[in-house]
Structures are given as C-alpha cells and as structure tokens.
Amino acid sequence: MRYRKLKADYLFTGEKLLNNEHVLITNFNGEIINIIEAKDAGEEIETFEGILSPGFINAHCHLELSHLKNIIQEKTGLVDFVFKVVTQRHFAEEEILYAIEKGEEEMLENGIIAVGDICNNNLTVSQKIKKNLHYYNFIETSGWLPEIASVRVERAKNIFNDFENHGLKSSIVPHAPYSVSENLWNEMISFFSGETISIHNQETAQEDLFFLEGKGDFTKMFELMKIDNSFYKSKKMRSVESYFKNLASAKSVILVHNTFTKQHDLDFINEYKNKEQLVSFCLCPNANLYIENALPPVDLFLKNDCQIILGTDSLASNHQLNILEEIKTIVKSFSEIKTETLLKWATINGAKALQMENELGSFEKGKKPGIILIQSVEDGKITGGSKVRNLE
Numbered sequence: 001m002r003y004r005k006l007k008a009d010y011l012f013t014g015e016k017l018l019n020n021e022h023v024l025i026t027n028f029n030g031e032i033i034n035i036i037e038a039k040d041a042g043e044e045i046e047t048f049e050g051i052l053s054p055g056f057i058n059a060h061c062h063l064e065l066s067h068l069k070n071i072i073q074e075k076t077g078l079v080d081f082v083f084k085v086v087t088q089r090h091f092a093e094e095e096i097l098y099a100i101e102k103g104e105e106e107m108l109e110n111g112i113i114a115v116g117d118i119c120n121n122n123l124t125v126s127q128k129i130k131k132n133l134h135y136y137n138f139i140e141t142s143g144w145l146p147e148i149a150s151v152r153v154e155r156a157k158n159i160f161n162d163f164e165n166h167g168l169k170s171s172i173v174p175h176a177p178y179s180v181s182e183n184l185w186n187e188m189i190s191f192f193s194g195e196t197i198s199i200h201n202q203e204t205a206q207e208d209l210f211f212l213e214g215k216g217d218f219t220k221m222f223e224l225m226k227i228d229n230s231f232y233k234s235k236k237m238r239s240v241e242s243y244f245k246n247l248a249s250a251k252s253v254i255l256v257h258n259t260f261t262k263q264h265d266l267d268f269i270n271e272y273k274n275k276e277q278l279v280s281f282c283l284c285p286n287a288n289l290y291i292e293n294a295l296p297p298v299d300l301f302l303k304n305d306c307q308i309i310l311g312t313d314s315l316a317s318n319h320q321l322n323i324l325e326e327i328k329t330i331v332k333s334f335s336e337i338k339t340e341t342l343l344k345w346a347t348i349n350g351a352k353a354l355q356m357e358n359e360l361g362s363f364e365k366g367k368k369p370g371i372i373l374i375q376s377v378e379d380g381k382i383t384g385g386s387k388v389r390n391l392e
C-alpha cells in the first residue's frame, strides 16, 4: 500500500501541538496510519508551512437558514432577532435549497468535516444524503403554549423519521428554555436517552430576567407573536435551574451560546449533571457579536475547566460558516489562550460532543478525521490573517 507522509511547522494531533519533527502518515483514503518522528519517515515527505490539524467540527449550525444571509439587521438583540427569523424565514423553496447547497460548500472549503445542525424542517435532507459532511441533526421543537405540546411533538417525530429513514443521525431537541413549556418538556423527555441533545442557553440577559421575575423583552416577544403568556407564573428560578434536570438521560448535552452564563449556573450544572454524561459549552462568538454585540465569558469556562466546543450558528446571524473565524474572534479578546487549547475546542471536543470521536476529531490510527492546514500562523499562533486549506 502507498502512503502519504505529511509534515508542517506544527502538527496538532487533536490533543497536542507537536513541532516539525513529526510526520503524519495516512493512506490515500485519508485514513490515519500513524504519527512518527521525521528522522524515521524516509523520503517523499510533503512539507507545508503552518499547522496540520484534523478537520474542524462545527457543533452548532442552522444550515436551513442559509438563505437569510445579510437579511437580518445586526446588534438589535435576541428577542428582535428571533422575531425576525420566525417572520422572515419563508422564501421560495428553490432559493432555500440553493443557499443550503452553498452553505455546505462553504463549510467544506473552510475545513469543516462535521456539523451539529439544527433542523425545523426536512429541507436539508436532499443535501445531507450526499454525505459530503458528517451531520448530527437536531430536530428542534418549540412551543410556549402548553396546549400545543402534543402537536409540536408529533411534528418533530415526523421530521425525525424522515431524517432517520434517509440514514441521517438525528435526535429530537428543545429549542430554548423560553420557548418550551412544561408540557412540551414532559412529552419530549423520553426521546433524550443516550442521545446528544442541544439547547440554546442564556443567549441574552433577558432570559434569566424572564425566568426569575417573569418580565422583560420576552414578555414583549410573546405579545408581538400574539402568544397569550398569562398562564405563566415565574418560579423565581434562573433559566438553567428551571430546565437543566430535564436533560439527565442524554448521553451528551450541548449548551449553545452561554453568553450570559454565571458561576452559579456552572455550579448548578456541576451539581445536577448526570455523572455519566458529557456537558459541553458551545461558543458561537461571531453570532453573539452579530445579535447581542456581546462575547461569552470564555475565561469563566476556562477557570471551571469546562468542555468547550465551537459553532458558527447560522448565516442569519453570521457573515460566514467558518470555525477558524470563530477562533480568530476569541483570540482577539482572549489572546493568552494557547493554540493547542483552541484547536482542541475546534476538533476533538466537538467530535466527542457529537459522539463522533471514533472516526473524527484527532489523528489517531484508523480514524478519517479530514486533514487541514492552517496557514499564516505566527510562532504557532493563529492570527487575523490565518487561512485554512484542505489537504485531502
């Protein structure tokens, strides 16, 4: 069998950033054979400038919203954003399908190999069955009015079945704490067992205000959407306290955004999480800047040794679907974080959260994780000018 031998200034294995004395050996199908020392690698080594890395994992996207690129105004806050997505997402189907195809193409070009993708309909199925990327499909369910819970769960089950019947891995997930009623939680809980379950969490400071005091912008949103919120009585709990225990049977939990997460939220999660389960904090900094003009407290998650993963969110709230751009935004505000740490978030951590670590996320023997080159790095650090190139 013939092998490829790849070497660069740095080799990121999925766990460690090694220097240029290491060579990655693969076969021509992209399967990892080994990492060996350069002095033992013989001849015909392909040599590059930059960092060799496994393909990126985009742990949070909404591919089905790709047609909303440049439609929704920036920095107007989450409540306004959600209202606009709900009311403005309806386009001609062919336009939506074309944008989905282009969105996937963009992710491929940007070195992404797998996606945790939110689905409110089955419009992405025709693209996903081409298997250009790995997907974990989160069939999103919402409904604040208690009486619509059964209808919403039935709808989600139909979409779920459509994905699964096409061989696309899926789970039924809650949209966000403020859009899922007690009734809906109760009807959904049995679907979580053993799955990866994602939920949008604390994307705005208004979320805790609503759960603690029953007021703020979310009451205005319900009015705008003509949803009668009069049944709701605040339990005087923070958002995380109000729902987190519902996720106990999930094998992996992905909390998305966490822009306004505080130490007591992390303490609560630590205390009540199922000890067998993985809880990941998915950061989507460019979307947070786009919508709320805020960044998540990255240092808080680091201090608490949280499992951090990265997502792009959708083209409705981002200018690109590019994990390296998310890293660059973090580096701008948190320049002390090591490249090795950032790349772990973008690769092996995301693969674990999506339960894809047996095949993706690191250069371990037998995996096919994608091979990318991060170019224009300075002393092993990702800079504003860094770019991604696929080597497969």
Ligand SMILES: [Zn+2]
Binding pocket: 060, 061, 062, 118, 200, 256, 313, 314
């Ligand atoms: Zn989202």
